[in-house]
Amino acid sequence: MDISVVEPGVIPVCPVAPDALQGIRRQQTNPDRWHGASWAPFAEAARAAGLELIDERQLQAVFITDAGGLAFGMPHGVLIARSATQIATLMKLAQQFAVPVTVRGGGLTTEGESVAYGGVLLDMTGMSRVLKVAREQLTVRTQAGIFWHSLAEVLRRHQLDYLSAPLNLTSSVGGSLGVGGIDVNSPRLGCSADQAVSVEVVTPTGEIVECSDTVRPELFQRVILGYGQFGVITEVTLKVRPYTPLRMHYIYYDSLRTAIEDLQMLDRDDASDYSGILTMTDKVINLLVAFDSDEREAAFNATWRGRLRGHGELAFCVRMGLGFLLKPWQLREMLWLYERRCRLFPEFRRAEHTRGNLMHDRTVVFSRAVWKHWGSRQMVIPDLATSTEKFIEAVERGNAVCQRYFRHYTLYCVGIKVREDHRPHYELSCIPPDARGHAYGCEFEPIMEDHNYSRDTLQAFKNDIYDIGLALGGSYYRFGGMMKGYIRRIFGDEVVDRHLAMKRKADPAMVLNRHVIF
C-alpha cells in the first residue's frame, strides 16, 4: 500500500499513520484523497454491470462528513446498497480497478472513518429491512444497514427487544458489530458485537459468505470488531430477548473515584441489569442502575443499595448547595449545573416513556437526550478503555485533561463483560488485552455550547486523552480514522503487522475502508 508522507523528509515511511509517530506534532488531518486515476473505466464497468453509481452532488454532499464534523471528504460516487450480490459486484470491480470503497452505516463515527476521501461510498442504509423474526429461537435475521432503533420498532411488535446496542437511535447494526457497540447492559451482556450469532459477509474480493463461531470462524473473528477491514457485513443473525421495561435508579456522587468503585462493585457482584456513570463535569456524578424485573430490583435494594456511598437526588442537592455556600466564587458553576439539570432531567422522565417506576424505550429516552443536549455540528468524544484495575486512574487523569481544555464536559463510563471465548475477536479492538472479567470504557465529551474551538485545540485534547491510554496500557473505542496514529503504539508492532498481513491477503488492492486502520 502506498501511503503518502504528510511531512516529507521528517517522517519515516510507515505503513500505519506516518504522521503520528513519537516526537512529531500529532496534528491529524484528512487522509490523502484518492485522485481517481481509474475512476472513469471503473464507473463505466460498474454501470455496465448494473450498478447504479450516483455521482450527483446532492448525494455526495450528504456524506461529506460524519457525526464528528471534523473530517471532510467527497466520494467520486455513491452506491446505495440493495443486495449482497450488488456489493459483491462492486468489490470485484473495486479490486480490479483499485478503487477505494468506504462503507457507511449510520455515519456516527467521529474521526472520519465513514467519510470517503474519493472512490465509492457504499451507503448501507439501503439494506435496512428485517428479514425474519424467530420468536421461538429468540433470534432475528436482519439486513446489516438497519438502524438499531428501526430493528427495535420491528422487534417490539413481537414483544421482543435486542440485547445490547449503542444508546443511539441511528447507529447501524453492521457498523456496531464492526467496532463493538456499548450499552448500559454491557457489564452483563458484553458489547453488541458479542450478540451476533452469524453474519453474511461480502469479502473485499467479492465473495458472499456466511460465517459464525463454527462456520469459517477465522473470518468471523476478523469481521466482528474488525473495523470494516475484512468484509462488508450485509446480513446478521442476532440474539434477542423478551421486551421488558426498566426499573431505574439514579444515585449521585461528588467523587469520581467513589462512584467508579461502586459501579465496579455492582458489576463484579452482578447486582444490576444495567449500570453506568454519566456526569456533569466532575461535580455531579450520576450512577444509573436499572433492572429488568422486580425480583432483581428487590435483591439490589436488600443487598447492595445500602452499600453504595452515593445519595438520592434531594440529599445530593442539599449537600451540593451547602458546599457552594462555602465557595461563593463558584456561583456561576452552580447556576450552570442547576440550569443544565432543569433542562436535562425532565428528558429522562418524560411521561410518555414512563409508567410509574418503569422506563420504556430506554434508547429513545437516552438517545434523544444525548442528541438534544450534547449533539452539535462538531463532536469530539475521545475515550479510554482499560482493565478494571487501571480504570479509576484513567478516568481521573482524563478528567484533569478535560478541565484543562473545557469549562463544561461530560464523562460516560460503562463496563463491558469480556467473553473469554471471544478473545480472538477482541484482538486489535477496544477490549484491552489485559482485561479479565470486565473491561471499562470512559468517553470524554466536551459540551461545546456556543464556543468555537479550532481543530488544533480539539485534536490536542484528543491526543492528551489518548496519551493516557499509552501511559497506562489500555485501548480505545475510536482509534481509527484521524486517530489511527495511535494504533501501532497502543497495540504494538507484532499485532499490527500480523493484522496488516491478513489484510493484504484478504484485500490485495487494499481498497476496503482503506483509511480507517491501515
Next chain:
Amino acid sequence: MKALLTKGHESCSGCSLCLLVCPVWHARRDIRHTPQGRAKALQMGVPVAALVESIDSCTLCAACEPACPESLPLVDMMLGLREQLARDVPARLPVIDWRSGASPRLAQAVCLIPDAALLQRPDLLAKAAQQLDGMQVVEDAGLDIAEAIEAGQAIPQERWYGFLQALKRARRVVVANGLLAHWLRGSLPAVRIDSLAMALGSLEAVRSRLQPGDFYVIESRHYHADRERLVHHYDGLRQRSGCSMNLDLQRLAVPTTASSMATQRGQSGIDVLEQARWILEGTTPARIVVEDAADLAVFTAVSDKPVIHLAELGDG
C-alpha cells in the same frame, strides 16, 4: 415564510433521527428523500431546483419535526422550499381551480372546515357536525387554499383574505385538514383553531366508546404540529381505553399518507397499502378507528375487520 424562520437547513447536524420516522425513507431507503438529505445538500450549495424530486416526495406528515433534536421547523422549511420552487420553476405547478366570489359569512361563532376526503363522505361529515353539537359546516372549505399551501403555490391575496375574513368572527374553528389548521393558527391568532380529531376525541361520548380491541389511527399532521401537548392526550386515551395506536417507540404517529398530495400524485414512492400493513404489523385488532377519512378505504383494503371513522364512534 422563509424569512420568518429562525433556524433553517444550515442548522441540521446530520443526526439522521428524521430518517427513523419518515414514511418516504421507509418506502425508499434513499437519504436524498429525507429532511437530512435535503438539508445537507443545501448546506453544500446544491440549488433548490436540483432537489425537485426530493421536495416533491415529502408527504408533509410532519413526523420529522418533533423528532428533530435541533427543533428545526421542518414543515415550514419544506413549505418554504416548495414556495421557492414555485417561484423558480412555475411551469411545473398544478393548475388550481381557485374558488371565486366571497366566502359566505358564518351563522355561528363556531364552525367546521371539512377536508376533501370528508366532503366525499357527506354521511360522515353530518355525523361529525352532529357530534359537535350541530356545528355549522362552512360552505367554503378552502380546498383550493389547502392544495396551494401543500404545493407551495402563492395564494391570490383576494382569495386568501376573503377566506380569512369569513372566519375572523368565529370564536372556534374546527379543521379537518391538519396542514390548513397549522396555517390558520398562524393567521388567526385570536381564533381557537382545533383539529377535528381533537374536537371529536375530547367528547366523552366518543372517548368512552373506544375499546381495548380497537386500533386507533391518529392523523399525523395535526398530531405532530402540537405533539408536546397531544402526546399526553393520546397517552391518556390509550391508557383509559386499552386500545392500540399507530404510534412508534418515539410516540410519533406512523401515517398512511393517503391524504397527502405527494402520495396521491405518486411522488412519495409510498404504497399506502404497504404502509397500512406495516402500521398493523404485529397487531390483531377487532376494529380500526381512523381520524382521517382518507384512511377508511386504505384500512378497509388491507384488513377484514370493521373500519370506522372517529365520527362514527359516537353512534354507539
